[in-house]
Amino acid sequence: MNDHLTPELLQLLTDGEIPEDQAVAVRAHVNSCPLCSSAAQRIQLFDKALRRVPLNRTRSRFTQDILAQLHIVPRASMAFRILEHAGSVFGVVLVLSILLVVFVLTRSPGRGGEGVQEGIGGAVMQTMDSTLDQGLAAFAGWLTHAAPQIFGHGAIGITLMFLVIVPAIALVDRFWGRKRMIGG
Amino acid sequence: MERDTDIVARILAGDKRQFGVLVDRYKDRALTLACRLLGSHEEGEEILQDAFLKAFYALPDFRGDARFGTWFYRIVYNSCLTRISRRREPPVSLDADKDGDGASSLPDTDTVSVLDRMEEQEMQRIMAEEMVSLPERFRAVLTLFYVQEQRYEDIAVILGVPLGTVKTHISRGRMLLRERVARRYNDTVRAA
Numbered sequence: 259m260n261d262h263l264t265p266e267l268l269q270l271l272t273d274g275e276i277p278e279d280q281a282v283a284v285r286a287h288v289n290s291c292p293l294c295s296s297a298a299q300r301i302q303l304f305d306k307a308l309r310r311v312p313l314n315r316t317r318s319r320f321t322q323d324i325l326a327q328l329h330i331v332p333r334a335s336m337a338f339r340i341l342e343h344a345g346s347v348f349g350v351v352l353v354l355s356i357l358l359v360v361f362v363l364t365r366s367p368g369r370g371g372e373g374v375q376e377g378i379g380g381a382v383m384q385t386m387d388s389t390l391d392q393g394l395a396a397f398a399g400w401l402t403h404a405a406p407q408i409f410g411h412g413a414i415g416i417t418l419m420f421l422v423i424v425p426a427i428a429l430v431d432r433f434w435g436r437k438r439m440i441g442g
Numbered sequence: 443m444e445r446d447t448d449i450v451a452r453i454l455a456g457d458k459r460q461f462g463v464l465v466d467r468y469k470d471r472a473l474t475l476a477c478r479l480l481g482s483h484e485e486g487e488e489i490l491q492d493a494f495l496k497a498f499y500a501l502p503d504f505r506g507d508a509r510f511g512t513w514f515y516r517i518v519y520n521s522c523l524t525r526i527s528r529r530r531e532p533p534v535s536l537d538a539d540k541d542g543d544g545a546s547s548l549p550d551t552d553t554v555s556v557l558d559r560m561e562e563q564e565m566q567r568i569m570a571e572e573m574v575s576l577p578e579r580f581r582a583v584l585t586l587f588y589v590q591e592q593r594y595e596d597i598a599v600i601l602g603v604p605l606g607t608v609k610t611h612i613s614r615g616r617m618l619l620r621e622r623v624a625r626r627y628n629d630t631v632r633a634a
Binding site for chain 2: 266269273274275303304305306307308309310311312313314315316317320321322323324325327328330331
């Protein structure tokens with residue numbers, strides 16, 4: 259092979275559409291010829307980019323919905339879907355609550371009387387402190403006013419609410435919602 | 443990874459839940475094919491859902507002489523053609539070998555030099571946009587080749603056209619895409 263290879267042949271090589279015995283000879287030429295090697299690299303670069311163009315993605319419950327339509331699995335009820343998302347919401351709330359408790363317990367040494375922070379940093383911390391106090395007090399007041407039966411006794415009420423509502427949704431889902439199937 | 447034929451055998455033996463494995467394996471690539479042919483994500487998902495249902499009920503007829511992917515993509519492709527024909531648009535003819543697309547078989551020097559200057563990510567972005575605007579016969583073969591990673595022979599089976607037609611369309615489609623990507627890049631550079 260003294261002449262240069264055609265772009266079509268180089269493309270077929272990249273596509274893996276040349277029989278292996280011929281491909282060996284073509285590859286040998288490409289490795290020894292700078293011009294053909296450069297042309298092959300360009301083709302490969304374009305092909306690589308084309309293979310990496312992002313795929314379209316189906317919605318998250320696509321597979322479950324197909325299986326439900328085929329009566330292979332029960333269709334998820336509304337309660338199940340709420341519960342599915344309630345888990346993540348509950349997790350985020352839990353993490354934020356822990357962070358808040360840690361912040362409240364470790365904040366502002368000035369409150370304990372061990373010393374007052376000075377300078378701009380101290381002023382900012384004290385402002386944040388007082389804003390947080392006011393915000394928490396207002397929020398707690400609103401909760402107590404809006405639902406005194408639940409929030410009247412503070413954090414115990416909130417905990418009880420989660421302990422009752424989450425299992426209740428799970429029970430409804432287990433005994434009622436998930437029994438419903440399409441066409442069933 | 444378990445082979446498709448083994449999964450199909452288990453489904454046919456009664457373990458129907460295994461169909462979910464096949465759905466997970468093929469859904470995104472098949473959706474990409476449907477979206478590129480139909481030009482709409484919503485319609486693509488709808489067609490894909492129907493295609494999976496058809497495939498499930500037709501599984502007993504799947505003889506295993508073709509790969510499952512090839513067989514399934516053919517169902518998706520035919521469903522897309524049916525949908526397109528209902529829109530009363532001109533039917534897609536992969537046998538039509540007209541040159542109205544302006545694609546030559548070789549890249550010109552300007553195109554090559556422009557592509558050399560492009561960053562890969564930028565090339566991918568422009569490619570994704572330009573791919574959708576290619577004539578349908580090129581969109582189908584290029585998507586099957588690059589996204590579904592089907593071989594020329596399998597693409598011919600999926601589309602129901604001769605092997606020569608597949609080769610021609612892949613070559614011309616690729617060339618047209620190169621030219622359009624290069625042109626878009628030039629326009630962007632000039633505008634900047």
